[in-house]
Every structure is written in C-alpha cells, then in structure tokens.
Amino acid sequence: MLPFKFLDAYGKEDKDRFFGRERETAQLYNAVFAANLTLLYGGSGTGKTSLVNCGLANKFYPSDWLPIFIRREKNLNFSLQAAIARHLDGQQPSDFREWPLADQIQRLYLDHYRPVYLIFDQFEELFILGNREEQQSFYQSIAHLLRARLQAKVILIIREEWIAHLNEFEKVIPSLFDNRLRIERMNDLNIARVIRGMAGQAEDPEIRIEDPKTTITRIIDNLRDKHQRVDLTNLQVYMDRLYRTDLERQGGSEVRQVTFDPELVERVGRIDNVLGTFLEEQLMRLENQLDQQGVPSVKGLPLEILFTLVTEDGTKQPMGTAEIRESLPRNREIQPEQLQYCLNEFQRLRLLRALETSE
Structure with missing residues (x-):
C-alpha cells in the first residue's frame, strides 16, 4: 500500500501521519x-x-x-x-x-x-x-x-x-x-519535520532519507511556487513521486527499502512537472476505465468534463450531469452513470485542485 494521500485532505484516521x-x-x-x-x-x-x-x-x-x-x-x-x-x-x-x-x-x-x-x-x-x-x-x-x-x-x-x-x-x-x-504557512523547519514524519510512516518498503539535510532542502526548494510558497497538499504528490521513482530505479521487484537522496530529487524535478504528470496519469487511467465501460471516443473526454467544472477561480462549478452533458461537444457520448463515475473519481482525487495548481 502506498504511504501517501495524493491531493486529499487528512481525515480522523490519519492521526499517525498528520505532522507539524x-x-x-x-x-x-x-x-x-x-x-x-x-x-x-x-x-x-x-x-x-x-x-x-x-x-x-x-x-x-x-x-x-x-x-x-x-x-x-x-x-x-x-x-x-x-x-x-x-x-x-x-x-x-x-x-x-x-x-x-x-x-x-x-x-x-x-x-x-x-x-x-x-x-x-x-x-x-x-x-x-x-x-x-x-x-x-x-x-x-x-x-x-x-x-x-x-x-x-x-x-x-x-x-x-x-x-x-x-x-x-x-x-x-x-x-x-x-x-x-x-x-500560517509552515516555515522550512516545520516542513522538514513533516517530510521526516511522512517518510517514517512508510513500512513496506520503508523509506530511508540519505544525506537528510541536503535531500530535504532540495525537496523543499522543488516544492516552492513562483511566490516561494510551499503547498502542503502538493507535498503528498511529490513524496509519492519520489517513492515511485525510486521503486523504478531499483527495478520495482521485492524492494525492501526506498531511498530518498539528492540524485533522486534531481531526477524527479520541480513540483510543476510532477503535478502535470500526475494529472495526465489520472486522466489516462479514467480514459481506460471509460473505454472498458464501452464509452465511444474516450480520448480527451475526462479532461473536457473536467474543464466544464472549473470556474475562473479554480473551484468546482456546481453542475448536474444533464448540464455537463449539454456542455460537452456534440460528438461526445457518455451515459449519466458513466459521467457520474467520472465525477466521483474527480472528487476522490481532487483533480480540480491538481488542474488549478498545474496551470
């Protein structure tokens, strides 16, 4: 089981991994x-x-x-x-x-x-x-x-x-x-505490931070936006990308320990690219699932649905399934239950937030 929560907020059950x-x-x-x-x-x-x-x-x-x-x-x-x-x-x-x-x-x-x-x-x-x-x-x-x-x-x-x-x-x-x-936004010291705490919760495989001072400093630097702020929600996605990338680096089979080090952080790069990749992956996954459900011409469909729901402020626009279907191009065909499935997935993954942040 992956140890990070992506873009979702922490819940009561996350007490042991809520830090700072x-x-x-x-x-x-x-x-x-x-x-x-x-x-x-x-x-x-x-x-x-x-x-x-x-x-x-x-x-x-x-x-x-x-x-x-x-x-x-x-x-x-x-x-x-x-x-x-x-x-x-x-x-x-x-x-x-x-x-x-x-x-x-x-x-x-x-x-x-x-x-x-x-x-x-x-x-x-x-x-x-x-x-x-x-x-x-x-x-x-x-x-x-x-x-x-x-x-x-x-x-x-x-x-x-x-x-x-x-x-x-x-x-x-x-x-x-x-x-x-x-x-207030967390300072670098508290963000470092959060990173150490999140890494310490991983069990199978566990996470080791090599050269902690340098590695954590580079993680924080890669998380900063143009205003030098760090979004704590984005930290979850970034830590997950580090985790997955090291699994790939080690071959991905029977890995007993994941290692976060400066070279890994350099390979993963800045949060903007990570969020863009995360969004693409989730939309592609949705396309595959809709294709398996028999929805025709699924290429790009989840993204078009997502765009109908985004206001200029990047928040969710309240629309029913009938309104969304009417807003889609005429060549798009999707049944209400399949559309509702997409909406549930957007809600679960908070993809509206990912889209907003990756712009």
Whole structure:
C-alpha cells in the first residue's frame, strides 16, 4: 500500500501521519470552546481542512461532538438542510426542511445528544458562485441559530483572500471576527519535520532519507511556487513521486527499502512537472476505465468534463450531469452513470485542485 494521500485532505484516521500542526490544533480546539462561531482562514494549501478533519477531530471522543461537513454545491442553504437531514435518526417530519435552522439543529441534538458542529468547508464558494439572496438567507439563519444558544457550534473555513467579502455577514453578526484563527504557512523547519514524519510512516518498503539535510532542502526548494510558497497538499504528490521513482530505479521487484537522496530529487524535478504528470496519469487511467465501460471516443473526454467544472477561480462549478452533458461537444457520448463515475473519481482525487495548481 502506498504511504501517501495524493491531493486529499487528512481525515480522523490519519492521526499517525498528520505532522507539524500541533500548536494550531490546540489553538483551534481552544477557539471552538471560546465561542459558538469560529472563523478559520489562511492561504490556499495551508491545510485548513486537514486541521479540522484530522487535528480537531482527534481532540474529541465520538460522544463529544457531531461534526457535519457542508460544501455549497448548488446552494449553501439547501446543502445545509440536506446535510442535517442525513444525520437525523428515524423518519424526519414531512415539513422538516421548512423549519427554522435552530429548530432543525435542536431536533438533531435530541436525536444524538451530542453538540452539533456545522463545518462549512471552502466557504468562499458562497461568494464565488452564490448570489445576494442566497448569502443573506444564510446570514440570517446562522444569526438566528447563534441567538438560540443551542448545543451547536459553527466553523467557517475560508481562503484569506476572500475575507473582505464577509463585511455584509459582519453586519448581521457583529461578532463574526471576534473568534478567528489564521493558519500560517509552515516555515522550512516545520516542513522538514513533516517530510521526516511522512517518510517514517512508510513500512513496506520503508523509506530511508540519505544525506537528510541536503535531500530535504532540495525537496523543499522543488516544492516552492513562483511566490516561494510551499503547498502542503502538493507535498503528498511529490513524496509519492519520489517513492515511485525510486521503486523504478531499483527495478520495482521485492524492494525492501526506498531511498530518498539528492540524485533522486534531481531526477524527479520541480513540483510543476510532477503535478502535470500526475494529472495526465489520472486522466489516462479514467480514459481506460471509460473505454472498458464501452464509452465511444474516450480520448480527451475526462479532461473536457473536467474543464466544464472549473470556474475562473479554480473551484468546482456546481453542475448536474444533464448540464455537463449539454456542455460537452456534440460528438461526445457518455451515459449519466458513466459521467457520474467520472465525477466521483474527480472528487476522490481532487483533480480540480491538481488542474488549478498545474496551470
């Protein structure tokens, strides 16, 4: 089993390989107890989602919290209602979705007797894709929920460049910025700790870092973007490429130990090339699987589907399968279930993020 997670965020089960964010995890844990609304923000690629999914999640016993993760999809208010409904025990009342948010949350709490945590990931999508009516409706619902003083907390996860768009939200909830936590980019020392920790988790074969100071320094240098920043999500892909490349270097059969050394890092090269190769590999794999399912003319089809879903900001554009099929060139034929398979794979591999970063 390969030891790295590609572009996916860390989850609760990844506790043993989540490194370098101990201080921020403790700060977030304290923040969510300080108030019922927490604003978590930072640059893209700083690991905000992983901090909640893995760091914060492992601070709780399962009986201490009921986490509900919400992404906007087509409308944040509808997605919130659907997420709550999925967590109800037993049959929900026929008019449940017409209830005020506070009443829905109270019903949910009585079902589980655990504090409810509404975690809004990639909250900036409300401003990238939403309209004023959707935004104002959401603001009022959250304000009403907070005034109700229930066993419920709200965590908003947002890219820091979208903070300025919260001014209308602040007018509804003046305390919006009172309990906030900014996730800074890791310095080189902490990134080196993460690299050592990730390598130390590999078991079969294990990973040895030769000439650690030079090797790790070159890895970090190859990860820097044009602004000299290191995206922690990209680190997973890069470490995987190092791992696979050394397996190939050793012949790939019955390798007992993988070695990361300066020569290997030089061979793998910069992250831009690695992400481009990763994207090509995953799209080719999808083409092969669609071909096996009988989809005609699959060459380039996954990439065309992917492009229909990308906004100018590099985020996922909410579109149904019918809308996507209509957006494809007329010579493309794909059945809804096969298209849904592609969408599930894009979601699993976070290929929208790979496409954005590789541009």
